Amino acid sequence: MSEVKKTKILNYINVFRGLAILLIVAGHTMQFGEIGSLTQRISVEIFAGGTALFIFISGFLFQHLSGKYEFKSYMSKKWTNVILPYLWTAIPGLIFCFTMPIRYENTLAGLNPIAQIPMLLSVGRIHNVPTWFIPMIFIFFLSSWLLIKLEKKGVLYKFLPLFFLITIFLQRPELESHMLQDLSYTARWFEYVKYVFIxxxxxxxxxxxxxxxSANKNIIDKFWQYRWFYITLMFITASLNVYSGFNGGWTNGTLSKIFLTIIALAYLKHYDDCIISHKNLNKNLDIIAKYSFGIFFIHWYIFFIYNLVFNLPNVLPVTTSIPITFGYVLIRFIAVTLFSLLTLWGIKQTILKLNPESNTRSFIGV
Incomplete structure (x- = not known):
């Protein structure tokens, strides 16, 4: 039990958290190819799906830090460190929704802004696309007492095979603004609510x-032992997903990310001492990890502004060659990541100058 109650964040988990946010940013910034083309399907399969890793690490850290779990104090901390920064960082998205609704794809445009605000904040996806995650993770927060209770009774993990079957057969719905044009505003909002619950x-x-x-950390060594098996499964599921999607069939991008999670965890733990010994590398990875939640909150705005400045679509078409287009999206990924980090650092320093006692995490997640 001492391992479960240990509150120190493990270095390999910290690095994993940083890599998870980089994959989320890559999923938004590095897609290329004509929509529906094989190239675009492959780019989506490679770069998108970071949400699965982000949710995995959320569950890992929840259990790892659950030694002194108490529902009221837990929810209080989540209000301060998750909900408040979500609300503060929603402000730019709300401004974009109201000032350039067509370019920003505000599907509730036309409603009174006062009516829009609670609808936007309750579902996340419209004003800041990645933040549909927040109302979803809030359901996990509300479920936390039940998860702890089931874990203590020794029954929670027995249901994991069933939970994975749900993941396999319950597809995430596609939800783009053009799909909602014929619906009423209320019906549009309910589509987003459904998206969150699914x-x-x-x-x-x-x-x-x-x-x-987290509860069985030794199993990560088993992941390393059988890493080639999991690598093979990752490539098989990824290839099948691309093939099926390209031919108009059933798709589920989470499957390959389950195996990617296992593989990344295995490699990071196995080479943890090596990473720690390279101090500059570990320091930079630690910075990304510490800023990960802040990057999550604001990178979509940086991405939107970048595309606005250079007049680019979210998914870049291949106009010359695939290597050159890949170079363009790679530059966009690096630029969005760096500007997100610099923006967060600047805001953090400004807040601390105004009030050195401020908890900047409650404003920007950092």
């Missing part, structure tokens, strides 16, 4: 799997 059910396995790996 996301919760779809990713429930990854959250519980994170808890399982």
């Amino acid at each position: 996301g919760y059910m779809h990713f429930f396995s990854m959250y519980v799997f994170g808890m399982f790996c």
Whole structure:
């Protein structure tokens, strides 16, 4: 039990957290190819799907730090460190929604802004695309007491195979602005609510799997032992998903990310001492990890501004060659990541200058 109650964040988990946010940023900035083309399907399969890793690490850390769990204090901390920064960082998205609704794809445009605000904040995805995650993770927060209770009774992890079956067969719905044009505003909002709840059910396995790996950390060594098996499964599921999607069939991008999670965890733990020994590398990875939640909150705005300045679509078409287009999206990924870090650092320093006692995490997640 001492390992479960240990509150120190493990270095390999810290690095994993940083890599997870980089994959989320890559999923938004590095897609290229004509929509529906094989190239675009492959780019989506490679770069998108970081949410699965982010939810896994959320479950891992929840269990790892649950030694002194108490529901009221837990929810109080989540209000301060998750909900408040979500609300503060929503301000730019709300401004974009109201000032350039067409370019920003505000599907509630036309409603009174006062009516829009609670609808936007309750679902996340419209004003700041990645933050649909927040109402979804809030459901996990509300479920936390039940997860702890089931874990203590020794029954939670017995249901993992069932949870993974739900992940496999319950697809995440596609939800783009053009799909909602014929619906009423209320019906549009309900589509986003449904998206959040389906996301919760779809990713429930990854959250519980994170808890399982935290409670049974020695199993990560088994992942390393059988790493080539998991690597093979990752490539098989990724290839099948691309093939099926390209031919208009069933798709589920989370499957390959389950195996990517296992592989990344295995490699990071196995080479943990090596990473720690390279102090500059570990320091930079630690910075990304510490800023990960802040990057999550604001990178979509930086991405939107970047595309606005250079007149680019979210998914870059291949106009010359695939290597050159890949270079363009790679530059965009690096630029969005760096500007997100610099913006967060600047805001953090400004807040601390105004009030050195401020808890900047409650404003920007850092």
